[in-house]
Amino acid sequence: MRCPFCGNEDTQVKDSRPSEDGAAIRRRRFCAHCGQRFTTIERTQLRELTVIKSDGRRVPFDRDKLARSIRTALNKRPIQEERIERIINGIVRQLEASGESDIPSKQIGELVMDTLKELDPVAYVRFASVYRNFREAKDFEDFVGSLAETD
Numbered sequence: 001m002r003c004p005f006c007g008n009e010d011t012q013v014k015d016s017r018p019s020e021d022g023a024a025i026r027r028r029r030f031c032a033h034c035g036q037r038f039t040t041i042e043r044t045q046l047r048e049l050t051v052i053k054s055d056g057r058r059v060p061f062d063r064d065k066l067a068r069s070i071r072t073a074l075n076k077r078p079i080q081e082e083r084i085e086r087i088i089n090g091i092v093r094q095l096e097a098s099g100e101s102d103i104p105s106k107q108i109g110e111l112v113m114d115t116l117k118e119l120d121p122v123a124y125v126r127f128a129s130v131y132r133n134f135r136e137a138k139d140f141e142d143f144v145g146s147l148a149e150t151d
Contacts, residue, residue, distance in 0.1 A: 001029060001040055008033035023089050047096055052104045061103065063092055070112060073127040077120050087115055121147070 001011050008031055015028040024043045031038075049061035067088050074084060091111050095103055109131045116124040125144060134140055 003029075003031035003034060003036060004038055005036040006031060006034040021086065021089075047101055049095055050102050051108065052102055054105060058102070061095070063088070066091065066108065066112070069127065069130075070116075073116060073123040074120065075126075077123050079120060079123075087119070091115065 002009050003011050010033065011029045011031045013027050014030050014037070017026050018024070019026040019041065024041050027040045027042065029038055029040060030036075043063075050058050051061050052058055067084075070088060071084060091108075094111060095108065112127060113124065113131065116127050125140070125147075128134075128143055129140065132139075132143070134143070
């Protein structure tokens with residue numbers, strides 16, 4: 001593993017621990033060249049996923065982008081970090097287990113929407129406002145009104 005500080009390719013693993021309910025391994029590393037310490041996380045990847053955007057572009061799936069969008073929706077909500085990680089891992093596993101390498105962005109958005117709807121109504125509305133591209137207050141009003149009708 002290359003040191004992110006000096007670029008030296010000879011780093012040593014000082015400690016390894018399972019994390020994220022055993023779905024990943026957290027490794028503390030040490031660079032003998034510059035003396036810096038850093039952490040890496042290894043996850044199992046079942047297949048390379050490609051996201052097909054609504055405009056037809058194809059981009060590599062980015063787990064970190066998914067995690068950022070979910071964390072943004074859940075910002076200041078009473079959801080523990082462990083639970084957020086389990087949600088992210090669950091969505092990634094669903095995508096990998098689908099058997100498809102090309103995943104429409106709409107499918108990812110709907111998975112996140114379904115998950116957040118069950119988890120936290122405020123996060124659900126926050127995510128929907130970006131995902132569904134609300135442009136004015138009336139869009140929020142209509143969306144929240146439709147939630148009240150389904151309850």
